[in-house]
Amino acid sequence: MQFPQPVFDANTSGGKDLGKLPEWDLSDLYPATDSPELARDMAWLEKECADFAASYEGKLATLDADGLLEAVQRYEQIDVIAGRIMSFAGLRYYQCTTDSDRAKFMSDCQDKMTTATTPLVFYGLEFNRLDDDHLADLLGANTDLARYKPVFDRMRAMKPHQLSDELEKFLHDQSTVGAAAWNRLFDETMAALEFNVDGEVLSLEATLNLLTEQDRATREAATHALTAVFRENIKIFARVHNTLAKEKEIEDRWRKMPTPQTGRHLANHVEAEVVEALRNAVVAAYPRLSHRYYALKAKWLGLDRMQVWDRNAPLPMESTKIVNWDEATATVMDAYAGFDPKMAEIAKPFFSEGWIDAAVKPGKAPGAFAHPTVTPVHPYVMLNYLGKPRDVMTLAHELGHGVHQVLAAEQGELLSSTPLTLAETASVFGEMLTFQKLLDGAKTKEERKILLAGKVEDMINTVVRQIAFYDFECKLHAARAEGELTPDDINALWMSVQAESLGPVFDFADGYETFWAYIPHFVHSPFYVYAYAFGDGLVNALYAVYAEGDPDFREKYFDMLRAGGSKHHKELLAPFGLDASDPKFWDKGLSMIEGFIDELEALED
Structure with missing residues (x-):
């Protein structure tokens, strides 16, 4: 089961030149880490995964079209709840990756999720063993089931590369201490780095931002600061890359992937x-x-x-003028409305409903992302807004992702996710x-x-x-x-x-x-x-x-x-x-x- 990729977060208010920057309101996912809603969903998930396996394991090939549709829709609902929980945990964590309580909460959620969803591993494997002609007959018999054909096609593209049921369950169970653990080590190490630029201690994001400064000496000093810290930590980063590349090579070899790029x-x-x-x-x-x-x-x-x-x-x-948040918002929204008022209308709640987190703060992961969460909720956009003209373009880019994700949500959880090659379409178009x-x-x-x-x-x-x-x-x-x-x-x-x-x-x-x-x-x-x-x-x-x-x-x-x-x-x-x-x-x-x-x-x- 794929959980939504966590996005990275920021802070509430900018410097005096930027105006008030928005922050996330995650209550649309869950009110709090100890909320009854979260406990209810986690309990439901554990029971439903077990019930799903009891209902369908070893029986997919015996289902008629209506029965298979019911199985797919139950699986989709599990995907929604699992994605909702992990989106909440991930977004909170990336707001401050150096906060041990947030890190523990996310890790605990991931562990519970992995355990709860282990009974589902059979589903994709068994589905891929269905006879092609039999599946075609089922799709022909039920138009609602036929809607999911693109999902089935993507699943069945993995058919030549799937392992035994037992091995697939093993890989699923050990995932939290495999790539996910090395990812987390990388994120936490990177977020904790400090760079001394002419006596001022800065985060990675703030130091990288200096590379776009007008003053050449400042840019050079930032480069030397980055170099010094990367060199100090280079063994850790080399270990992360060596381990992840080797883990991928092993799994690709077992799956008979012809190249390292094939899975992507x-x-x-x-x-x-x-x-x-x-x-x-x-x-x-x-x-x-x-x-x-x-x-x-x-x-x-x-x-x-x-x-x-x-x-x-x-x-x-070039002017060194800082673009404040209100001006950046107006620029992007005017451009979107100029293309079509409907696009600006879709973008509007991002600014008014707490769907954007914009400022920079210690411990926050670098970069900018748009995270779709799950289709019954809405996307969240993360920026590291520093008022540069490029930051305005980044807002236009991430907002494009957000608009795309809102529109694609109409497809439902399993069909909404856009392949990465097309996922950049609306973001780059928004920039243009x-x-x-x-x-x-x-x-x-x-x-x-x-x-x-x-x-x-x-x-x-x-x-x-x-x-x-x-x-x-x-x-x-x-x-x-x-x-x-x-x-x-x-x-x-x-x-x-x-x-x-x-x-x-x-x-x-x-x-x-x-x-x-x-x-x-x-x-x-x-x-x-x-x-x-x-x-x-x-x-x-x-x-x-x-x-x-x-x-x-x-x-x-x-x-x-x-x-x-x-x-x-x-x-x-x-x-x-x-x-x-x-x-x-x-x-x-x-x-x-x-x-x-x-x-x-x-x-x-």
């Missing part, structure tokens, strides 16, 4: 050749995109050579709407240049950087299969993708080789990162269709979001005349980034 492709319901076409298109475009852009940026910064702390530097003419709104309002050539440069940098970070990350992961898992990796081994793999992706204008300061250590996706979700590039390329192609004036675009777009995980990417994109399995599809998306760089070069004249 199956989960994403995307073909390996589509991902390979995306990867190859982006790598081939490095010289036309990142290499060309960073050469331009070096000129703007007055530098012959760029250092790693210059990569995300603002342009010299916000960017175009700001670009249309640019009053001067300089303002337009700053906006274009910011967007190109975001796209390079989303496409080029993430594909470089994907290549790093591919190399890491291949190398780990040959034996234990030292920190220096992992550092070398990291550096092998950096110069290729960023280009010849960069020098790499001593210590940058450790910067793989803080990226959570490598730990939590191996090979997740290509989904960002997939989403960006897909949205660029989608936005081109929108810009061309398709009169039915909005209706088709909302239908796509509502579909959740009920349709394959081919079926979802067909109404727009797009096909992600066509290698030329990715070139369309990349040409939009290239066009922005062309315009930036033209603005130099």
Whole structure:
């Protein structure tokens, strides 16, 4: 059973320049950790899992269509309650990962959940043993059951890779002391790190934020502070990566997965050749995109050579003005409403009902996420809002996820979950709407240049950087299969993708080789990162269709979001005349980034 991925949280009020920042109200999940509602649901879950096994284990093949539908719907309700409990525990924990009470509560919930759901392990295994023709007959006999076919297809894609019932139960039982435990060690270690920048002690998020400061000396000092702390802890992070990669290799070998990436492709319901076409298109475009852009940026910064702390530097003419929360909210909501008032209406409760947690605080996990929780409740968005223009784009991005999750919830728990490759669609589209709104309002050539440069940098970070990350992961898992990796081994793999992706204008300061250590996706979700590039390329192609004036675009777009995980990417994109399995599809998306760089070069004249 898959529990919703926990999201990371923040704090209630910002600095004096940011205004009052919103915080989560988790009472829509449960009022408190000792609430009767939570105790009731936990007791129900334990009983229902046992009853479910008693009703169906060894009997799935004997059920008629109505009987199988009842089994699926009972399983779906178990999924809802289990997801609700773990969402509550996870969200509380990520609000302050250094709080031992929160950590204990989440760990205890996870243990109880694992024990309670062990009787369900038979379900997927037995379902996959159903004869294909028999299942087809059942689906043909009941339209309500046939609705779940996409869920069944994804389950049965794992059929060649499933183990014996006994082994599957063993893996289920030991999961809390396997990857989940190493994930938690990583999160707690990262949240507790402190970085001394010119005498000021900062969290990871606040230190990374300094890399976007106007002052070059500040950016350099932040880089050295990051390097010093990563080096001190590099053995821990190397141990986490070695263990998780080896655990994955063992399980993949037992499951007869042909490559380390296969499990992710199956989960994403995307073909390996589509991902390979995306990867190859982006790598081939490095010289036309990142290499060309960073050469331009070096000129703007007055530098012959760029250092790693210059990569995300603002342009010299860029304003250092902080964007307060109210202004950020208005900017994003206006952009959403400009596309369609319905989109702004869906987004509104995020701001008014305690669905966003925005500020930075000690112990809080870094990053920004949108967590769907469960379909009867609503998503929660987490930000680390510091008032930079990029933070406004992050709000637009995460809010896009939230809107998508609200719409997809109409499908019900089992069909709402969107594969990662399509999960980035609404978020990147929301960013693009916000960017175009700001670009249309640019009053001067300089303002337009700053906006274009910011967007190109975001796209390079989303496409080029993430594909470089994907290549790093591919190399890491291949190398780990040959034996234990030292920190220096992992550092070398990291550096092998950096110069290729960023280009010849960069020098790499001593210590940058450790910067793989803080990226959570490598730990939590191996090979997740290509989904960002997939989403960006897909949205660029989608936005081109929108810009061309398709009169039915909005209706088709909302239908796509509502579909959740009920349709394959081919079926979802067909109404727009797009096909992600066509290698030329990715070139369309990349040409939009290239066009922005062309315009930036033209603005130099």
